[in-house]
Amino acid sequence: MAGVPTGVSAGAHPSPNIWWHPRTYELENRAVDPGGVIEAAIRRVRDWAGVDVLDVGCGTGFHLPRLAVDAASVVGVEPHPGLLAAAGRRVAGLPHCELRQGSAQALPVADRSVDLVQARWAYFFGPGCEPGIREVRRVLRRGGAFVVIDNDPTRSTFGRWFRRAQPAYDAVAVERFWARQGFTREALDIRWSFERRADLKAVVRIELPPDVADAVLAEHVGTDVDYAVNLWWWRAGLSVAPPSVRVHGEGTAAIHTGLPLR
Numbered sequence: 001m002a003g004v005p006t007g008v009s010a011g012a013h014p015s016p017n018i019w020w021h022p023r024t025y026e027l028e029n030r031a032v033d034p035g036g037v038i039e040a041a042i043r044r045v046r047d048w049a050g051v052d053v054l055d056v057g058c059g060t061g062f063h064l065p066r067l068a069v070d071a072a073s074v075v076g077v078e079p080h081p082g083l084l085a086a087a088g089r090r091v092a093g094l095p096h097c098e099l100r101q102g103s104a105q106a107l108p109v110a111d112r113s114v115d116l117v118q119a120r121w122a123y124f125f126g127p128g129c130e131p132g133i134r135e136v137r138r139v140l141r142r143g144g145a146f147v148v149i150d151n152d153p154t155r156s157t158f159g160r161w162f163r164r165a166q167p168a169y170d171a172v173a174v175e176r177f178w179a180r181q182g183f184t185r186e187a188l189d190i191r192w193s194f195e196r197r198a199d200l201k202a203v204v205r206i207e208l209p210p211d212v213a214d215a216v217l218a219e220h221v222g223t224d225v226d227y228a229v230n231l232w233w234w235r236a237g238l239s240v241a242p243p244s245v246r247v248h249g250e251g252t253a254a255i256h257t258g259l260p261l262r
Ligand SMILES: C[S@@+](CC[C@H](N)C(=O)[O-])C[C@H]1O[C@@H](n2cnc3c(N)ncnc32)[C@H](O)[C@@H]1O
Pocket: 011, 012, 013, 014, 015, 017, 018, 029, 056, 057, 058, 059, 060, 061, 062, 063, 077, 078, 079, 080, 083, 102, 103, 104, 105, 119, 120, 121, 122, 123, 124
């Protein structure tokens, strides 16, 4: 199952979970963040009602219908042709919703044509992704915003699992990278909430190596997992904000500032 599927655009970062297991990834997307913490946080940065939105690395387009409810227009960009086709089936009939094949490093989008760019669970945005960030800056209008949602391995049950799977992951280096690029971090507390234990098990097995998956499933009971994520955000045309961290979650709200991460 290794390698890159046929027809994937140049520059795509391997994404084995959704590339090889799109049905299980759909279960994961349905279980993520039942409290809507991520959506509320993105809307605080740049509400998408009435504006033009771009979802980079949209996968099977899970988030597109939600964006399309009140955005003026939604474009999904995805390098994997099979996933793009699935996204097309999902949004068929939705007005103002369009899909284009491509990668973050060469966005098939006109200069200064969008107001909000989102990338969710986008491993292609992190240290070394400067070409993609330049592209996003090119397509954003003044006052527009770029938001990236990614794992925060420094906190939560899922964060502990992630660290076991990827002990070399350097969260401090990741935070320094985003701060140097002028991004602000908002730390969010969300959770996975599955209907069935079998779904949780299937998702854990596409997200973690087999030995780590076996170990965490043996320890963890139930169908819910607390899960910390980072929302990295940047506004076009605003001065660079100092590094800061805000924590929001279901039932919690606290302010933290400064580096380094715990
Ligand atoms: C973990 S999936 C997340 C999909 C979607 N954002 C979601 O939340 O359901 C990461 C996605 O990024 C895409 N991807 C990988 N490298 C990319 C790149 N360089 N530019 C744009 N998308 C990329 C993958 O094909 C995959 O669909």
